[in-house]
Each structure stands twice: as C-alpha cells, then as structure tokens.
Amino acid sequence: MNILFFKLTIIPLVIGLITLISRKWGNRVGGVVGSMPWVAGPILVFFILEQGKDFGIRSIPGILMGIIALVSFCYCYALLSKRMKWLPTLLLSYVAFALTALVLDAIPLTIWGIYGLALVVITIALYYFPRPSVGQAAPSRAKPPKYDLLFRMLVATLFVLAITGLAAILGPSWSGVLTPFPILTSILAIFNHYLQGSTAAITVLRGIMIGLVGFTTFLFLQAFLLHEFSVVVAFLIALVVNAVINLVSSRVWG
Template identity: 30%
Template sequence: MSLFFAKLAVSILVVLGLSMLAERAGPRVAGVLSGYPLGTAILLFFIAIEQGVHFAGESAVYALPGLIATLAFLYAYYLISKWLLRHAVLVQVAGASLGAFATFVFVSWLGQMVRFTLLSASLSLVAAMIVAIVLFRAIENVSISQRVKITHKIVAMRAATAAMIVVAISGAAAIIGPRWSGLFSGFPVTLYPMMLILHWSYGVAPVHTVIRNFPRGMGALLIYIVSVSFTYPRFGIGEGTLLAFAAATIYLVCYSSVVWWRSRETAQAGQ
C-alpha cells in the first residue's frame, strides 16, 4: 500500500510541475524538458522494485522502441487535432487522444515482434528522433499569453490523470512481461496529461509547440534508459537511478547551452 501511494505522489508532483512550467516558462521549454526522463524513470523505477532489477533491465531495452511509439503517438495527435481544428475542444481532445492511443499500441505491437539489442534499439530511436524533428519543424512555436486560474478542480484532474496511468502500467508489468512493460514505459506518462491540460485550457497551438520541441530533448531519455540498463544490475535501483539521472542531466544542460548559444549568435547577427 505504501508503494501504491508512492507512485501516486511521485507522478502527481511531476505532472503538476511540468504543466505549471509550461504555463510560466512557455510550451517550448516544457516540450524540451518533457524529454527529461521523468515518466519513464518513474515507471522503470517501480517496475524494478516490484519485479526485480533484471526484469527492469530487459524492460529498459524495449523502452527505447517504446519511445518510437511515443513519437508516433505525438505525430498522430498533431495530425488529428489539426484536422479537427474547426470542431469543439472536447471533440479535438477525444479524437486526437483515441487516434494517438491506437497509433501507440500499433507501433508498440510492431516493436515487440522485433528482438532488439541495446545497440539496435538505440540506433532505431536516434533515427526516429531525426525523422520526428524533420516532420515537426513546420510547427510554429507559440507562447501562452494569458494563464487560466488554477483551481482545486484543475489540480485534481491533473493529478488523477497522471496517477492512473502510472499505477496501471507499473501494476500490469508482471502480467504483460518485460517486453510490453518496456514498450509501455515509453508511454508519455507525464507529457500526455500536460498536453490534455494545455489543450483544454489554451487550445491546440501550445500543444503543437510542445510536440514540436519534444524530440529535441529526447536525447536525455535515450541516455537515461541506456544508463539504467548498465547501472541497475551493477549498483542497484537507488544508486543506479541517481547515476542515470546524472548522465541525462549532463546531456540536457549541454543541449540547452548549445541552444542558448545559437540563439544568442542569431540575435547578434540580426542586429
């Protein structure tokens, strides 16, 4: 029971933090930081505690093609929500979510049929990230000009959405096995609830901005998952998680520094 409440607490805090960041720092920043291994880390951590380190290590390999399914999920959400632009927000959210879920399951089904190694899974994800960046580059970056008032009802909705997804996937790990557990650990546990919140509160444009920038931060996820496959068996769950987070953080800091430097160079060139 204490583990159940730990899942709830961690997932709730992460989603609330990300959605508030999107409202204050902008969906572009939130999109990049959504590539930080929050949801995947939560799921792999609890899978390791409940099913063991070796189970989690095998799941980690399949978390990489699971992230390919996440990119397909995002592209489907983008296309369908764009197609439903003239409809009510509820229709947009429902239609885009159903289509995106179906796409994720289909791509995951294809993924579990392939016998991936850590190297082949990593290379496949890198290729998918490059394709996604090309596909998403036409999306315009927008900011949120007027934030909605945060009520207890909104907070409860955000918290419940994230908690249900984390509990469902981690709880089903023993039944569905390490391959499917790994694939589903790639599901955008923290990103998807934030997308729903932004879509419902501000319309589709900020969601598309998040989608555009998500693949650019996915290197942190790739590094985290690869690190976990090595650190969990050697150092255990606690130290392994910290070491993997350290590696992912170094990547994200370096990436952010490069982006900042390029933006500064562009601004100076335009003066």
C-alpha cells in the same frame, strides 16, 4: 516505507511540478522538462522493488521500443491538431502509438539496435516536425478548467498503479513498452490544445521531442549501470547525462 505510499505521493508531486513549470516558463520549456524520466523512472524503480532487478533490466528494451512509439504519438498529434479537435486527435494518436509498438515488438533487435533506431527516429521526426500554423487564432479560454491540476495528478497516478500492478501478468517486455505510454504527454498536449489551440500543443510536443534523446539515453544506460551499481547511483549518473543532453539538444533544436 510502503511502496504504495510512494506511488501515491511521488507521481502527483511530479505532475504538479511540471504543470507549474509549463505555466511559468512556457510550453517549450515545459515540454523539455516533461520529457525527463519523471514517470518512466519511478515506474522502473517500482518494477525493480516489486519484481526484482532482473525484471527491471529486461524491461528496458521494451521501454526503448515504447519511446519510438511515443515519437509516433507526438508526431501524429502535432500533425492532426491543426485540423481536428483534441479528442479525435488524441484517439488517432493513441492508435499510432499502438501500431508502432506492435510492429516493433515483432522485429528482433538488440539493445544497441533499439537505441540506435530510437535516436534516428527522433532526429528524423524533429527535422520534419509540424510547424505551428501562422496567424491561427487561439480558443478564447483564458483559464484552465476547474480542478484540472488534480485531474492530471489522478490520471498519472492511476496509470502508474495500473502498469506496476499488472507487471507480473504483462511480463518485462510489454510492461516496458507501456511504460512510456503518453500519459503525461497526453495531459500536456490536451490541455494546451484545448485552452490555446494547436500552436500551443505543437510547441509543447516539440519540446518533449527535443528532450527524448536525453530520456532515451537515460533508460539505455540503465541496461548497463544497473548491473554494476545500486539503483540510486545508476539513476544519478544517468540523470546527469540526461540533463547535459537536454541542454545540448535545446540549443541544437530549440
């Protein structure tokens, strides 16, 4: 079946599902669930289908670097959301992502080195992650803006179309770095920040951070599993590992 059809259907469904989960079970659960490879996983599959398995495997170190940059985004947004409105907070957090990615791209690291660095950075960031402000009044916006769910789906789908469409130009390294670009994370953070204040934004971002150990491990395993197994088997094995790590991480950091 046409790859474009999958791009136009899978991503909107995933975004809609995560949004509904967050609304039903709360921001922390929504954050942990949102940290699963719902966007990065399909993007990696599209890399493989359109550019070849070797391209997909060579993009993985870049994806791991992008995850470290994502940590910078989450920490920066959580910190600044206490003092700023959503737009300046978002823009400065994007700057943090970009600067981190540029610095890491200049450092020669093996796949093991990047994975180890990512785990250390995630752990330190969780330990020092900003806490919600006690007694802070939430904005009086009881309902999400009209068509917000459709907007979330559209933004995420356009991002996937852009990053996979430009993959041949960007090459595996920078295609990988941009794969974890905080599109889904931004959507969750912005709407929670706008509707419920910084406390909700920090809560959902902390949930995402808790799930990043499993997310990072999922992608790290692909560098080895894709050499030995089909894409389906490699993803299923890594998804099980990801889910187990998320359960453990939720108990440790939750």
